[in-house]
Amino acid sequence: MNLTRRRFIASLGSAGLFYAFRFTPGVGAQTRGFEAPLTPPDESVCLDTPSEIDYTDWIAFGPGYKVTIFAGRTELGQGLKTVLTAVVTQGLEISRENLTVVLGDTDLCPVDGPTSGSSSTQTVGWGFWAACLKIRGDVVIRAARFLNIPAEELEFRQGGVGLKGEADILVNPAELGHGEVSYMNIDPQAEVSGKTYTDLKIPNVNAEAIVTGSQTYVGDLKMPGMLYAGWSTPPYHTRLTTLKSADLGAARELPGVKSVEVVQGGMIAVIGKRYSDVLKGLDLVQATWSVPSRSGR
Numbered sequence: 001m002n003l004t005r006r007r008f009i010a011s012l013g014s015a016g017l018f019y020a021f022r023f024t025p026g027v028g029a030q031t032r033g034f035e036a037p038l039t040p041p042d043e044s045v046c047l048d049t050p051s052e053i054d055y056t057d058w059i060a061f062g063p064g065y066k067v068t069i070f071a072g073r074t075e076l077g078q079g080l081k082t083v084l085t086a087v088v089t090q091g092l093e094i095s096r097e098n099l100t101v102v103l104g105d106t107d108l109c110p111v112d113g114p115t116s117g118s119s120s121t122q123t124v125g126w127g128f129w130a131a132c133l134k135i136r137g138d139v140v141i142r143a144a145r146f147l148n149i150p151a152e153e154l155e156f157r158q159g160g161v162g163l164k165g166e167a168d169i170l171v172n173p174a175e176l177g178h179g180e181v182s183y184m185n186i187d188p189q190a191e192v193s194g195k196t197y198t199d200l201k202i203p204n205v206n207a208e209a210i211v212t213g214s215q216t217y218v219g220d221l222k223m224p225g226m227l228y229a230g231w232s233t234p235p236y237h238t239r240l241t242t243l244k245s246a247d248l249g250a251a252r253e254l255p256g257v258k259s260v261e262v263v264q265g266g267m268i269a270v271i272g273k274r275y276s277d278v279l280k281g282l283d284l285v286q287a288t289w290s291v292p293s294r295s296g297r
Helices: 005-011 050-054 080-091 118-147 207-212 275-284
Strands: 016-023 057-062 066-071 099-103 154-157 160-163 178-186 228-232 243-247 257-262 268-272 286-289
Touching: 016 118, 057 118, 066 080, 066 118, 080 099, 080 118, 118 154, 118 160, 118 178, 228 275, 257 275, 268 275
Parallel strands: 016 178, 066 099
Antiparallel strands: 016 057, 057 066, 154 160, 228 268, 243 286, 257 268
């Protein structure tokens, strides 16, 4: 049975607090529905809203102080799952046993484009850290309304909210939502006030699987009817150049090639039945790119 993201969230019942993020350098701390310092949105946002596709990472709070995070990127050996485990367990002060990391599952995770090596750990890793810090403030405000206690007397700790100076946790974040989703724009490059991340040197969470050879990477996956894709990228930095012209005809006529298109960001995608077909198609693409000036424009 394929469990879609909507069905998964519905299976958690009416309780549950969900956050969806878009990690975009330069957007600052602006949010949709509220902005820092965070306050709960006046209206819940339906999961079926079309804008959902623009948000590429999720954090879901469940019963028993369980947290599940969803990211569209994949593990390519760059240690993304370890980075996210370290960041979220520290940011939300939860144990590793209470965290589930779901990566690249097309039934459950939002679409996040191609995974580009270490850019995932830099963008998504720091993005989740910033998101966790903002969530802490939002959860405290929600808890204050829920408990009818001034927010100044409460603090986020150990995955929940309690009174300052007391050990007990009064409320689990999962109790503070009813299936609604809060959407946030996060700049992973911006400085965020609050907790400072400390490298606690946690071991690679895939260590045993890597040593025993059971670790599965994207390149190991084989599915019926699976197609392969490759990108023709500019010879310069993607932010400093644009695609001026492209002749895709020869690549499209190549046997085994299913599609050749200009995709978002000005890259050219070739899709084929075999990876060798993709490589041959990329060789036949004729593209002209702008040349960056000395000023970087």
